[in-house]
Amino acid sequence: MHHAQNLIICEHCDSVYQKRKLLRGQVADCTVCGAVLERHQWIGVDGQFALIVASLIVFVIANVSPIVTLKLSGMAEDTTLWGAVIAMWNDGAQIVAVLTALTLFFFPLSQLMIFAWVLWFARDGRRAPGFAEAMTALVRVKPWSMIEVFMLGTLVAVVKAHTYFDVVPGAGIWAFGFLTVLITVFSSHDARHLWDVTGDAKA
Template sequence: MQRTQNLIVCEHCDSVYRRRSLARGEVADCVVCGAVLDRHQWLGVDAQFALIFAALIVFVIANVSPIVTLGLSGMKAATTLWGAVIAMWNDGAQIVAFLSAMTLFFFPLGQILIFGWVLWFARKGIRAPGFPLAMSALVRVKPWSMIEVFMLGTLVAVVKAHTYFDVVPGAGIWAFGFLTLLVTVFSSLDPRELWDLTAEAEA
């Protein structure tokens, strides 16, 4: 989407509209192609940055803490996300291990760090170095972050494993659950508004 003063240009069909203020919960759609033109932002830049910072902290906790602990005949075994990825790699499932690492670690981490980068400068009303590339990367990375899919799969696996093992949820799974909520919230935000809220830094 491109904006020129009080005009909005649809990025899909190039239709031009006059921009207006949106009420809470309102979304402006293109009448020609149905693409989202604009949406009301219910969080300010400072609140968005706080949300991203919280997501980064929870992301670290989720990746260093055990997801579940399985018990059988007095023996217990706990694993983290990376423990599961390494186990899959060693068992010959390299493709699955690679996709798990990318969609559950690298892409979500990239989304958090890039968003945090542009918001850090946006709090001062300026655009971050590499702002256009960062905004483009956010659009491309977003669909590949699949933490919510992982949470659903993990819950199903825990329920099934409970039939054969003593299953104790670890701090990691609670952190991933909270991270899923945070990711859902900041994924609903439209970073394109940062084009209007920031200006090029003076050389």
């Protein structure tokens, strides 16, 4: 069993390798298909948990604060993410509204909450209850979290809207921008290393 823990399998071509300790900035690649096998984890478990807590706080701010304020002829109108979702629903774009809510709220929130759950126990070197299921869920949820795409689309929309309105960025858009940075930093870490730094929880 101990020998098996020192092996790493490429998830793309099933090639098996002996694990080696990586130095800062190093990445292990599969020699067969070129896929990334493992990255050096430059932030410890405590640091990752702190990032997740910060991300959750910023996530709440991003969802309750106005994204932008549009001004025209002395009139001003602002909206939050959920205000935009409700407006799309009322305008008959129910499918777009549901997809927006899923990819910008429910999936990102699920990803953050699952990470917070497993990291809370990992700080003590333990595996959280339902650890295997949580790790599987992270793999399935991650591709559907599209906050980065939302930020790019919002920036394009703000630039175009500026032609017709006075556009004032709200706290929500700044929070989403900061959240994008936090998620990018956290995504640079391979969650699979949690299998190595944790052990089965004691009953």
